[in-house]
Amino acid sequence: MKFTQLTGENIYYSFVSGANQVIAQKKVLNDINVFPVPDGDTGNNLASTMETIIEEAKVDANAYRTFQSIADAALTGARGNSGIIFAQYINGISDSLADEDVISIRSFAESVKNAVPHAYSAISNPVEGTMITVIKDWAEAVHSKWEQAGDFYELLSHSLETAMESLRQTTEKLKVLKDASVVDSGAKGFVHFVEGFAQFLKTGEMEKLKRQDEIIDFGEHPEHVHDHFDQRYCTEGLIAKDGLDLDRLKEDLAGIGDSLIVAGNSRKARIHVHTNHPDEVFMKLRSHGRILQQKVDDMKSQYDAIYNRKYPIALVTDSIADLPKEWMDHYQIHMIPLNLMMDDTAYLDKVTITSESFYKLMDEVETYPTSAQPNAKVVEGILSSIMSHYDSIIVVTVAKALSGTYQTIANAAEKLRQQGKKITVVDSKQNSGAQGLLVMKAAEWIHEGKTHEEVVSLLEEKIPKTKILVSVNTLKYMVRSGRVNKVTGVLGKLMNLKPVISLDENGMGTILDKAFSIKGNTAKIKNRIKAMEEEYGNLRYAIVHAGSEKRAQEYHEIFKGILGKEPEYIMSISPIVAMSAGIGCAAVAVMSDEKGKTA
Structure with missing residues (x-):
């Protein structure tokens, strides 16, 4: 022909x-x-x-x-x-x-x-x-x-x-x-x-x-692979706007990383850049057009999974788990980001929007942001990619009662199991720092050499002995996010209510204690921690906050005195958690560790 x-x-x-x-x-x-x-x-x-x-x-x-x-x-x-x-x-x-x-x-x-x-x-x-x-x-x-x-x-x-x-x-x-x-x-x-x-x-x-073996062989097996990552994240976006100026867009992004590519036309542009600050890329893109797509790959994590894998079990969590990045890197923990919807754009929690950038925008947007579970296909892709480099996967998710994230991941996991893969999804029945402590403990068990089944069983035992106590400074943000109705919000403001928020045994949000001042609120949290220490003994704890470093440091001194040890970490919470709890909140997460901390 x-x-x-x-x-x-x-x-x-x-x-x-x-x-x-x-x-x-x-x-x-x-x-x-x-x-x-x-x-x-x-x-x-x-x-x-x-x-x-x-x-x-x-x-x-x-x-x-x-x-x-x-x-x-x-x-x-x-x-x-x-x-x-x-x-x-x-x-x-x-x-x-x-x-x-x-x-x-x-x-x-x-x-x-x-x-x-x-x-x-x-x-x-x-x-x-x-x-x-x-x-x-x-x-x-x-x-x-x-x-x-x-x-x-x-x-x-x-x-x-x-x-x-x-x-x-x-x-x-x-x-x-x-x-x-x-x-x-x-x-x-x-x-x-x-x-x-x-x-x-x-x-x-x-x-x-x-x-693949029918194709001409050009040399398929790398013998020496470099491991230098001056810029960690492969960041991509798709934006649309009539009259896009690609040259100005490229100039605006210059210096934010390397491997910059700006492709497209006067209506639509695809952006690719390797950077250490993907959130800054998307804050800039907001001013050029409507953001249609976002994608960020952690190239160091991908490299480690291929060439530097430490364990046969992959540990995965979602972005609601508050755990320091350096800790996740050390134990090679993988993260699935949830979506934060703002101005008709789905940002990737902790990735394309950070707590700091979110706080700056929180009171500026006309429509209050909402959260959304990860896209099913994205989750399937992430887990399938991880599975190709590990013997099995354990996923520890945010409380099923709080988010559809658990079910989305469970559905993706079932598809992998049908292919003969070994994967378990654990409902932490927690969020934020409490979920982070559970992921931390699971990582330590994997590091100790425990089997897949042992880690899952021990996690299930540990979940009821883990708690987060949140001091909410104002109910304004919980009303705007729909977590609290407007009537309760108005009454709370009139009464100067400073509640202690927690999760029940099923992972549902609940007002655990009521106080009418920050001092009274802190006293109630102290009493709760003392009671848990008496019941379980040897508590590990973490302090998390939403733009409230001063209160976090106060908690540091208080709970160091009560528990006689330093916190595992102090950090800013996920933007999605901050969206609900509000700027100014602080929390202490605790977990019983009867056998002591792993060295």
Whole structure:
């Protein structure tokens, strides 16, 4: 079958064939991913980008409109450094094409070459020897050979040879690739896409998903992988606004990290950057347009799971558990963020919005923020990725009675169990610092070498002996969040009520004690802690707060005196917890540890 021009249907099925080829190579691409960071997810990101193209692009009789639809889908679904570069390049081709029913060989050749500067312009610091170099070399080969080509397959097959040679040379162009004895992962993904695209033009049939061992071997196994993370989080966002200025957007984000890519058009932009402060990225993006999507990957955590795993059991919790980041890093604890809805945007709790940034916005927004459980597909993706590197998973969630998070994670876990995977989801019946103490204890048991079943059993025993006591300074925020009705709020304000909030044995919120001053409130919490110390003995405790460092320090002195030891930690609470309890609240979480603290 000879294609001398491409219809809308030809274009779509060529893309599907190329996309299938990339998806088939997902694991290989992950395995050789060492640049710009060795986080092992280039295959996942390119596959996700391709899947969105397949699912969302629409076939039109007009080839130009079909290509536009593909370009829009690529931008919407773009993931990772390579996925966004690919999407920007496809958008560049789309912008260069004329609005015609069919695409000629000449028009195609000119557009793929003209789109190269468009792709380069999106990258703040283009690095040769990567995907962008292979794209450039391939495009130049296409443009140089179009007049001699009898049909599209002949053109693509000849230019594919150039792309493969360019791919081989990536190992020599970048030291990090040479040290690891691999080619660039993103570049390899692009070559596979061209392979699949060309295959359709040869046969008129979509490329089926191939076994990975049928593909040319370019060196699949890294021998030396660097572990330097100057910037920890791979941060991505999608924003929309008529009249977007991509250059101004790029300037605004300059200096916030590295590997910055701003791809898109005057209506929509996909942003990618490696940074230590993803929350700052999204605070800046708020001023440029409506934030449609947010995604942040912890590259250090991904690296540790692949190359530096400490334990056979993965411990996972959600963002409601308040536990210091350095502690989570030490025990390699994974976190699933909940969503905080504000101004029609879903921010990732503790990730794209922190307590500090949230407090600044809390009294400015017209509609009070709300919380939402994690997206089911996101949870499935997180757990599936973790499971690929561990023997089993234990997840400790926020109280089921407080959030649908437990059920969302339990549903995802059940899908993994049906695949023969070992995973247990534990309802902590707690939140905040109390949930954090339980996760801390579970991590210590895993560190001691206890089995999966032992850790789960011990956790179930420990939950009833764990408590959080929250001193609420004002009921204003609990009324606004819907945790307390307005009548109670008005009465509380008139009476200067300072309640002690806790969770009951089922994890439901409850007013444990009532006081009419901070002093009286503190006295009631002290009495509760003393009673628990007498009943259980050897309490471990943590102090958490919402923008109230002074009260946290007061608690430090009080409970150090009562319990005769330092707190495990003092920290600011999750923005979602702060949304309900309110700015100015402080809490002490306690857990019985009869056998003593693990060294």
